[in-house]
Amino acid sequence: MEDVARDAGVSRALVSLVMRDSPKVSPAKRTAVLESAAALGYSPNRLASRLASHRTNTVGVLFLDLHNPVFADIYDGIAEGLAGSGNQVMVAVGSADPGTELEAIRSFADLRVDGILLAGYTGSPEELETALRGTPAVVITRELEVDGVDSVLTDDFRSGALAVEHLHGLGHRHIAHVDISDWLPYTARREGYLWAMRQFGLEPMLVHSDMTGRGGRAVMEQFLASGAALPTAIFAHNDLTAVGIMEALASHGVAVPDDVAIVGCDNIEVAASPLIGLTSIDQHAGELGRLAAQVMLERLAGGSVPAVTRKLEPALMVRRSSSPGAGS
């Protein structure tokens, strides 16, 4: 920087201003500086500038899992929502390991990112609060009671109820639910399912899986091997699980939806494929990302307003896997 200033015949301060394209430099000097910088192959060290300015203009985004396309949808929304705000996105991936997730959050905090977006946080509120060390955050797809942490999600309880209402309306009375509660603290969809089943006076039937397609498939294979009577309909915690279930059923010659109707959740792209035709509950993933970005920008601008929760209404997308005329 010293060199650039000398080469352009100006002060270091002026170079600094040009690099942050401040409006208070004359066009002449600006081009002179830029030319010298280009000639000398100079580019500012952002570590130094961030340290000195106490601002990073960066928001960190933590994803639970890159394999679930719902996170790609959320990412697109975030990128769109942050576009033009002058903020940079920095991504980290949490993986299944619980320590990794907190490590990534701590790392963001130590790097002094301006804010953190958590897509699929699986830990406890307390751990989150200490890991954040005051960094503003918004959790996506979950509601958390932590100071300075906003929540953006789709109504999971309602999603579960919606699935049951749809299947009940089709005439189904034996509706099973494959949840992931052994795995992660996401229980609201199950609660909605249980509530709706109770409303209709139906007997709930719960099976536990993880959140992957492989998990759903394994659980269904196991069920089929057990020889137990099949339900006439299954509501799966997410589409990945639902597709896994459909795969297992297909391998065993069980017809969908004629023998068993299937409803997933998330409405990922593959659910809409004519080859799959999975009925699903749309969570508006892209919109969640956009909203989370917006909430974060407001918090970064507006100081420390009280934590906010934005909850979207899920939307039922009926497809072949639960088409009427079959089932019951």
Added chain:
Amino acid sequence: MEDVARDAGVSRALVSLVMRDSPKVSPAKRTAVLESAAALGYSPNRLASRLASHRTNTVGVLFLDLHNPVFADIYDGIAEGLAGSGNQVMVAVGSADPGTELEAIRSFADLRVDGILLAGYTGSPEELETALRGTPAVVITRELEVDGVDSVLTDDFRSGALAVEHLHGLGHRHIAHVDISDWLPYTARREGYLWAMRQFGLEPMLVHSDMTGRGGRAVMEQFLASGAALPTAIFAHNDLTAVGIMEALASHGVAVPDDVAIVGCDNIEVAASPLIGLTSIDQHAGELGRLAAQVMLERLAGGSVPAVTRKLEPALMVRRSSSPGAGS
């Protein structure tokens, strides 16, 4: 840090040593420092430490697209390959916009990451070289001639040839190829296809698409609408495209593989689904990521050895979409 030192009754330097858990501190002082740090809620500012130490222990990873699951597989490999090396992963997503990609690379360089892994770089070698500013890099899924930039990929030419050989062996003579060359500089699979078609004395038939499922579907819809005679087999640039093509065919009642056989490329998880059953050319995505990580670690340790290229052999995975007995 000053405060912690005072509180623990030691010097700042000692605190610094404890924070990096150096072996040269007495256990007594170590615990004293850690306790004070915890009590005061102190955690080191990594911007400052990185600036002062000139080391970040971070490698940046740039992905072309989060929607293609092949990148999730590559990520897993990278994470595995980097595990235990003391390096942190920082992810950025390039998106379709060509400027975004270079901007992300420049950003990594300005943040002084130790190295950059590029999964699906789409720009030119020259642009890459200037954006890197000397940062070591390895490109995955592509071979690039740039100083200090290694390449890790699966033989794309061979993949294209393999697809044709497989289909030819099944008796197919009218084999079309859907490529993405209008979109991205990935032409080797097409070259392999063209070479093999020539070897067999067959007439090539090229259709251009992007790299998405939607693109593949659109291209096939358009083809079907044109009324032109269908080939008996199609080799698609990747599995996403192949599935899109299968969707379009299904919508129009064209049977796979009886009317048209399909071969994709990448062997993403969904290809193996019994609901899809897509024959594909495995690129060993996870292995690519692991290898890229390993090559990067070697470069970071070994100084500036000449650029290296590691090329894997593709593997044909035959499934229903090209099952024998049908076709020709």
Added chain:
DNA sequence: GTGAAAGCGCTAACAT
């Protein structure tokens, strides 16, 4: 608009 001076919060030789 410009230049000087004082940090940002840490690490890295040195000495002790």
Added chain:
DNA sequence: ATGTTAGCGCTTTCAC
């Protein structure tokens, strides 16, 4: 093993 002294490369006052 521990304290001291300089910086890392930039941003920010502040007076000119």
